[in-house]
Amino acid sequence: MVSLRVASLFSGVGGLDLGLQQAGHRIELMVERDAHCKQVLSARFPGVALLNDVAEVLPFMLENIDCVVAGFPCNDCSCENLKRPGLELGGATRSVSHVFRLLEARRVPWLLLENVVGLLKWHSDGEQRPAIDYVVNELENLGYRWAYRVVDLLSFGTPHKRRRVFVVASLHGDPRDVLLSQSAMCSGECVQLGMNNECYECFITPPRVPTKMFSASIDLGEKRRAPCCDIMHCFTTSNGRRTCVATQIGKQKAELSMLAIEDAERLMGFPPGYTEPCYPLMRPNERAPVFDTDLQTMKRFSLLGLACSVPQSRWLGEQLKCPYNVKFTYDALATPFEKPCPGPATRDRSSKAWPLAAYNMLNVNGDPKWTGRQRAPNEVSEFPLIRGFTPLGDFLEFTKNKPVRYELREGYLRRLELAHENIDSTILAALDVKRDSTQVTLPSPSKKSKIDILEDIDAEDDEQAANEYDDDSDEDEGESEETEAAKEKRHRDENNENDLDEHGMTTHGECSWVKWKGAVRGKTMYWPCVALHPLRDHAVIPEGARVAAFSPKFTEDHRLVIFFDDRRSFAWVKASEVYPFDKFYGEAMKQPVFSSKAKFTQSVESARAWCNARNLEAPVNPIVQRNNAHLFTDPSPCYECDVCVTEAHKAMADSKPQTRSRRSSGTESELAAGRSKMKSKCAQMKIIELARHGQIGATLALRKDKAVGQRIVVLWQRDNAFYSGTITAFDPHTYSFRVDYDDGDVDLNFKPWTESVMVAQYVPSNVDSDIALAKKANAASALKAKIIVHTAADAALDENPLCTKTMRRDDAGVAIQLKL
Numbered sequence: 001m002v003s004l005r006v007a008s009l010f011s012g013v014g015g016l017d018l019g020l021q022q023a024g025h026r027i028e029l030m031v032e033r034d035a036h037c038k039q040v041l042s043a044r045f046p047g048v049a050l051l052n053d054v055a056e057v058l059p060f061m062l063e064n065i066d067c068v069v070a071g072f073p074c075n076d077c078s079c080e081n082l083k084r085p086g087l088e089l090g091g092a093t094r095s096v097s098h099v100f101r102l103l104e105a106r107r108v109p110w111l112l113l114e115n116v117v118g119l120l121k122w123h124s125d126g127e128q129r130p131a132i133d134y135v136v137n138e139l140e141n142l143g144y145r146w147a148y149r150v151v152d153l154l155s156f157g158t159p160h161k162r163r164r165v166f167v168v169a170s171l172h173g174d175p176r177d178v179l180l181s182q183s184a185m186c187s188g189e190c191v192q193l194g195m196n197n198e199c200y201e202c203f204i205t206p207p208r209v210p211t212k213m214f215s216a217s218i219d220l221g222e223k224r225r226a227p228c229c230d231i232m233h234c235f236t237t238s239n240g241r242r243t244c245v246a247t248q249i250g251k252q253k254a255e256l257s258m259l260a261i262e263d264a265e266r267l268m269g270f271p272p273g274y275t276e277p278c279y280p281l282m283r284p285n286e287r288a289p290v291f292d293t294d295l296q297t298m299k300r301f302s303l304l305g306l307a308c309s310v311p312q313s314r315w316l317g318e319q320l321k322c323p324y325n326v327k328f329t330y331d332a333l334a335t336p337f338e339k340p341c342p343g344p345a346t347r348d349r350s351s352k353a354w355p356l357a358a359y360n361m362l363n364v365n366g367d368p369k370w371t372g373r374q375r376a377p378n379e380v381s382e383f384p385l386i387r388g389f390t391p392l393g394d395f396l397e398f399t400k401n402k403p404v405r406y407e408l409r410e411g412y413l414r415r416l417e418l419a420h421e422n423i424d425s426t427i428l429a430a431l432d433v434k435r436d437s438t439q440v441t442l443p444s445p446s447k448k449s450k451i452d453i454l455e456d457i458d459a460e461d462d463e464q465a466a467n468e469y470d471d472d473s474d475e476d477e478g479e480s481e482e483t484e485a486a487k488e489k490r491h492r493d494e495n496n497e498n499d500l501d502e503h504g505m506t507t508h509g510e511c512s513w514v515k516w517k518g519a520v521r522g523k524t525m526y527w528p529c530v531a532l533h534p535l536r537d538h539a540v541i542p543e544g545a546r547v548a549a550f551s552p553k554f555t556e557d558h559r560l561v562i563f564f565d566d567r568r569s570f571a572w573v574k575a576s577e578v579y580p581f582d583k584f585y586g587e588a589m590k591q592p593v594f595s596s597k598a599k600f601t602q603s604v605e606s607a608r609a610w611c612n613a614r615n616l617e618a619p620v621n622p623i624v625q626r627n628n629a630h631l632f633t634d635p636s637p638c639y640e641c642d643v644c645v646t647e648a649h650k651a652m653a654d655s656k657p658q659t660r661s662r663r664s665s666g667t668e669s670e671l672a673a674g675r676s677k678m679k680s681k682c683a684q685m686k687i688i689e690l691a692r693h694g695q696i697g698a699t700l701a702l703r704k705d706k707a708v709g710q711r712i713v714v715l716w717q718r719d720n721a722f723y724s725g726t727i728t729a730f731d732p733h734t735y736s737f738r739v740d741y742d743d744g745d746v747d748l749n750f751k752p753w754t755e756s757v758m759v760a761q762y763v764p765s766n767v768d769s770d771i772a773l774a775k776k777a778n779a780a781s782a783l784k785a786k787i788i789v790h791t792a793a794d795a796a797l798d799e800n801p802l803c804t805k806t807m808r809r810d811d812a813g814v815a816i817q818l819k820l
């Protein structure tokens with residue numbers, strides 16, 4: 001673990017810097033020209049040296065610096081800029097040359113660059129090479145090994161599509177370990193990583209679980225692009241303040257609101273209010289200018305468009321902190337590309353791009369020699385990690401009740417209907433032009449005939465739109481919208497009253513087993529439940545159950561248990577009869593078969609899901625601190641392997657001779673020790689840890705029997721070559737796989753998390769279809785499980801979650817009935 005001292009040469013509002021700082025590095029020097037950005041920087045990074053111009057930076061200033069970072073200006077390369085003059089003709093992007101001027105005089109060990117994907121694209125004149133060519137040439141001249149990769153912000157779970165190129169270069173280290181060693185190709189494993197939500201890949205893989213709150217981002221200045229469902233389109237300097245969000249509320253209603261600047265900041269990973277100090281400009285010896293909220297908001301939006309997102313830079317910061325955590329071992333799968341990089345002289349722009357991930361290494365044994373530019377294998381995707389994805393509707397907190405002007409909606413809708421055929425009815429309802437128009441008839445969405453006149457209409461609308469944005473007379477037209485929003489808020493407050501999670505279960509308490517003489521023909525059996533402490537969890541104990549607290553019987557010796565069943569029924573039981581979920585799992589699962597087996601299995605599944613999701617808290621938003629641990633719950637053992645089964649059994653046996661009083665007073669640490677002992681032995685614990693760090697073999701291992709049929713390639717260190725094979729079996733007792741290699745070799749005890757393994761994407765066609773099917777089936781079953789949970793939760797919410805007619809009995813066999 002190393003903490004780097006960082007100099008940042010094009011700081012902007014400090015997105016790269018904030019991410020690196022969150023990862024534990026120290027920002028020593030910042031450089032920024034823009035006066036608005038500088039006000040943000042001095043407010044958010046007090047005490048850090050701040051220079052005005054990169055030209056002012058002198059080599060000696062980098063004396064004690066370990067890492068130079070630069071999100072250099074992108075205007076000349078960005079695809080948003082239609083001219084794209086490039087490095088040769090453009091102005092701003094050229095200033096990246098200062099980075100190399102400084103590195104030449106002072107070889108800083110690490111370099112990190114960030115830019116738009118346009119950096120990799122040939123310029124429209126077809127002559128000028130992509131700007132990346134200049135960058136890596138300079139790096140090679142200076143003797144820096146380099147690697148670059150396109151990374152999507154969606155990979156980190158933020159609902160914001162933002163692809164950026166990151167270049168990592170190093171004098172002595174291996175930048176591939178930092179940037180290219182991780183790749184996530186999830187097909188349902190995310191459920192097991194202990195995250196709240198499935199990952200983005202699974203989220204968009206059919207069958208889709210309907211989002212709780214469907215929403216779509218709409219760029220009102222956009223000509224043809226349809227709204228983005230459940231994610232935010234990429235912010236640029238101009239589109240943020242033209243963005244509105246359509247959100248579905250309830251079954252029929254939909255609401256439209258302009259995107260709040262605070263949510264825009266959160267979508268970039270900044271705490272809300274982060275960019276506020278940018279306006280008004282405070283000049284020395286001048287009176288403070290008149291404050292104008294609208295101008296301030298516009299400025300903040302445009303600064304955000306240029307910024308680097310915090311989750312992306314934080315990930316890189318964490319990688320730079322342990323640069324050798326995961327080794328890049330896929331060299332044998334890379335393909336060289338000729339120098340200069342091939343850019344076919346065709347008119348097709350898409351083919352005129354560099355690969356999305358590439359590198360060049362320098363061998364220093366004896367005579368220093370470049371290995372040549374390598375195209376990273378296709379499996380190195382834009383998604384380095386598997387992280388739980390929050391759909392836009394659930395993510396937004398501040399975007400509410402900011403009316404969207406009628407003319408804008410109408411103009412946008414007109415363009416939209418001409419360009420696209422299928423627009424979600426929710427969005428149409430949200431745009432709801434008809435409601436407050438006198439008599440507007442929408443052009444029918446019939447196709448080709450209208451396309452011809454598209455250009456003219458666009459031009460016209462743009463003008464209109466521009467006028468609208470500059471017009472500040474803002475008469476409110478959305479009274480009914482307001483009441484809708486108020487209703488919606490009330491509705492949500494009601495739902496949150498008891499701190500219920502998505503499964504309709506309280507988020508407090510301990511997951512447990514309770515033995516009860518239940519509804520099933522008076523048989524005694526263990527059933528999973530959540531046990532609430534009468535004092536500690538007092539706040540979430542439902543009113544109806546609380547009356548019982550006045551009885552002297554219900555003291556600290558009792559627990560309110562809420563059962564994982566359809567009705568969420570509950571009972572008060574003695575603390576000594578509540579068994580920890582983990583420890584007694586083995587015993588409980590050995591119960592004889594009974595008539596409600598299916599119900600029981602479903603309850604156990606819900607209980608396990610609850611355990612996985614429970615430590616999750618929304619990160620509080622301090623500027624710097626954010627504990628990564630909050631993203632995950634403790635990894636859970638598999639409960640299936642021999643280790644888990646025997647451990648659970650042993651734990652059970654150990655605690656049996658305990659007297660009732662001893663057990664109830666059994667210290668927390670004793671329990672915890674027992675639990676961690678058990679967990680440390682199950683292979684899955686280790687696997688989950690590795691998978692969270694983006695280890696590919698570990699992710700594969702999590703698929704268990706669903707990995708059967710998967711084609712893989714495995715590195716044989718001795719030969720430094722990859723051999724291809726197929727996973728043909730999974731043994732849950734030993735947590736190992738069988739691999740049949742194509743050359744006839746068979747490995748019966750294959751443990752993918754201990755190997756360098758790559759999930760093969762390109763395989764012979766006959767096998768290919770099988771894998772495609774298997775992958776689909778994996779994803780489908782993972783999602784099916786989610787759908788069941790969702791519907792169960794919905795059903796539970798429809799009824800009274802706390803049924804009055806519980807059939808629970810106390811230890812004397814008397815039915816416990818609660819009056820509400």
Ligand SMILES: [Zn+2]
Nearest residue numbers: 186190199202
């Ligand atoms: Zn997934």
Ligand SMILES: [Zn+2]
Nearest residue numbers: 638641644682
């Ligand atoms: Zn296990």
